[in-house]
Amino acid sequence: MGQLQLAGVTKSFGKAEVIQPTDLEITEGEFVVFVGPSGCGKSTLLRMIAGLEELTSGDIVIDGRVVNDVAPVERGVAMVFQTYALYPHMSVFENIAFPLRVAKLPRKEIESRVRRAAAILKLENRLDHKPAELSGGQRQRVAIGRAIVREPQVFLFDEPLSNLDAALRTEMRVELSRLHNSLGNTMIYVTHDQVEAMTMATKIVVLRDGHIEQVGTPLELFHRPVNRFVAGFIGNPTMNFLKASCLGETGDGVQLRLETGSVVTMPVEGAARQGDDLTLGIRPDDLVIAEGAARFEMIPEVVERLGNQSVIHGADMAGEPICAVVGGAEPITQGQKFELGFHPDKAHLFRPDGTAFARRNTALA
Amino acid sequence: MKSSVLDAPLRKNLPFVLPGLIIYVAFVLGPIIAAVVLSFTKWDGLGRPELAGFGNYLQLFGDEFFLKSLRNNAVLIVFYCLLPLLIGVALAAIVSRVRKSEQLALRTLLFMPYIMPSAVLGIIWQWLYNPAFGPINQILRGVGLGALAMPWLGDFDLVLPAVGLVATWYYFGFCMVIFLTGLQRIDPSIFEAARIDGAKPWYTFGRITLPLLLPEIRIVLLLTIIASIKSFDLIFTMTRGGPANATLVPNIYMYELGFQLNRYGYAASVAIVGAILIFAVNYAVHRFVRPAGTGAR
Numbered sequence: 001m002g003q004l005q006l007a008g009v010t011k012s013f014g015k016a017e018v019i020q021p022t023d024l025e026i027t028e029g030e031f032v033v034f035v036g037p038s039g040c041g042k043s044t045l046l047r048m049i050a051g052l053e054e055l056t057s058g059d060i061v062i063d064g065r066v067v068n069d070v071a072p073v074e075r076g077v078a079m080v081f082q083t084y085a086l087y088p089h090m091s092v093f094e095n096i097a098f099p100l101r102v103a104k105l106p107r108k109e110i111e112s113r114v115r116r117a118a119a120i121l122k123l124e125n126r127l128d129h130k131p132a133e134l135s136g137g138q139r140q141r142v143a144i145g146r147a148i149v150r151e152p153q154v155f156l157f158d159e160p161l162s163n164l165d166a167a168l169r170t171e172m173r174v175e176l177s178r179l180h181n182s183l184g185n186t187m188i189y190v191t192h193d194q195v196e197a198m199t200m201a202t203k204i205v206v207l208r209d210g211h212i213e214q215v216g217t218p219l220e221l222f223h224r225p226v227n228r229f230v231a232g233f234i235g236n237p238t239m240n241f242l243k244a245s246c247l248g249e250t251g252d253g254v255q256l257r258l259e260t261g262s263v264v265t266m267p268v269e270g271a272a273r274q275g276d277d278l279t280l281g282i283r284p285d286d287l288v289i290a291e292g293a294a295r296f297e298m299i300p301e302v303v304e305r306l307g308n309q310s311v312i313h314g315a316d317m318a319g320e321p322i323c324a325v326v327g328g329a330e331p332i333t334q335g336q337k338f339e340l341g342f343h344p345d346k347a348h349l350f351r352p353d354g355t356a357f358a359r360r361n362t363a364l365a
Numbered sequence: 366m367k368s369s370v371l372d373a374p375l376r377k378n379l380p381f382v383l384p385g386l387i388i389y390v391a392f393v394l395g396p397i398i399a400a401v402v403l404s405f406t407k408w409d410g411l412g413r414p415e416l417a418g419f420g421n422y423l424q425l426f427g428d429e430f431f432l433k434s435l436r437n438n439a440v441l442i443v444f445y446c447l448l449p450l451l452i453g454v455a456l457a458a459i460v461s462r463v464r465k466s467e468q469l470a471l472r473t474l475l476f477m478p479y480i481m482p483s484a485v486l487g488i489i490w491q492w493l494y495n496p497a498f499g500p501i502n503q504i505l506r507g508v509g510l511g512a513l514a515m516p517w518l519g520d521f522d523l524v525l526p527a528v529g530l531v532a533t534w535y536y537f538g539f540c541m542v543i544f545l546t547g548l549q550r551i552d553p554s555i556f557e558a559a560r561i562d563g564a565k566p567w568y569t570f571g572r573i574t575l576p577l578l579l580p581e582i583r584i585v586l587l588l589t590i591i592a593s594i595k596s597f598d599l600i601f602t603m604t605r606g607g608p609a610n611a612t613l614v615p616n617i618y619m620y621e622l623g624f625q626l627n628r629y630g631y632a633a634s635v636a637i638v639g640a641i642l643i644f645a646v647n648y649a650v651h652r653f654v655r656p657a658g659t660g661a662r
Contacts, residue, residue: 050561051561052557052560052561071563072560072561072563073560073561073562073563077561078561079557079558079561081554081557081558082554083552083554085552085554085555085557085558086555087555087559087572087573087577088577089576089577089579098559098562098564098572099562099563102559102562102563102564102568103563146558146562150562
């Protein structure tokens, strides 16, 4: 129960194809996060699964049943909206009970299911309150409660935390993960926040312009991005991209020269020709001060001190923007250049079309 | 911190307030006070008013014409208020589902009657209702329903609904526009959530749409009930309160008493009762039609 399959699903609004032919398998109990920039089609895809948008072509299969023409309520899905979509004139109890009243369940059954959901979500003391009397986090919990009582096979979340402040968002992220662990249902979650995706998902689907760029576990996406878009989208702060020129292949990989003049051999698989314009990607956390096989100098422009670490924004000597995460005690000051380096096995290499060279011996953990 | 200009002494701010205040006192507050004072007198408009105490009011509640005008007004509330409200809600629910471009055309078309002066509409509808050459009867006869061709404004039983229906036609577009803005105010994901929860359209309408439209329902109730109590021009141009007082309403009665019978004191008491009625209805609507979801308990 809770298996979902998208087979050649597309969606067009007029002449604009917002979802290109899409295939995706979601197995029971997975916490799948659709992530991508605004307008990439992630919410549309979710709404298609919910039955709020019609498909232009393809099939949506839930637990072996094609549900293209099945009403939302009969698909076995429940949805939590970005704006909570609570009924403002009803109490918390009535909001949670609404789908059960629609289904005409006996009063006792409604009472017990609502109380159970309220207990899970710590809303027992708020059942008589109206949504306007609740905090953002409590409202979101009511919306989740309304989904829980229906006992759906699949939960759908459409950017449910984006209206909350940063502290509450972190708290709710943990609560949602805890809820997933305790209920064990399939959950599909849409967000544009890659931190939410990385921290909550068992599987991430990265979308761009209505097309799936990559599907994988958070660590797969982090360590083995298939292209420059995914590499740049996943990870915070975002990956540094440095222009490089291919010097040729060696037995150890592809040798290249950075704009700063540093020569480095990248341990990657795949063919590259001398003179190819490549891009080297290195995460800010993988840059180290005065260490590593490849070195270059950086001029800091902004130093963000976070205590245990400092985030340095600046540029290398070739003028390319660089971001580095270093230890909080490092005496880095604005405008005073210092030497950075990295180990090639930590870096990524991208072809001119943006696709990534496969890295050798990359452990995911 | 620099204080606001409004914090200046009264004498400094008075020049700004005075022009508006003078106009308000001269044309609104003054006439209201004058009408209240007048309602306690007997005055023919020429001589000195004679103090009558509560005589006018006591006489008013034994006056069969006044009571009939109140009864007629109660019936007209159905046409001024209830029917436009129901039709307005239904049309708003339908029009809101239509595509934007078509919605604009429909909205404009249905709102059109409201932008015309009601006195002009009264004259037009008097012609439409004309028993001999009015288009309504002509069409009825043309389609073989001649038996239904009635003297709409001449029949004691039909005239009040006939006039009332014009008011309904006049106000439903206005109500619809108010409800449409109300529907646009409601977060669309609420309706989507109800759909996912399995609620059918009628259930959603009754349990979600209507309660959430209560602020608009309250405004519509207030405005249309006030309009019905104030009704004059439409009825005056169509029937002048006739035939045989079948469409007599307090304002027509007040006009007749004051400007035809020169009983200004008595006419003023009719006006004051009308104003009290409006205040009472306002209070009742405010008291009993409460918007939901504000957190108030």
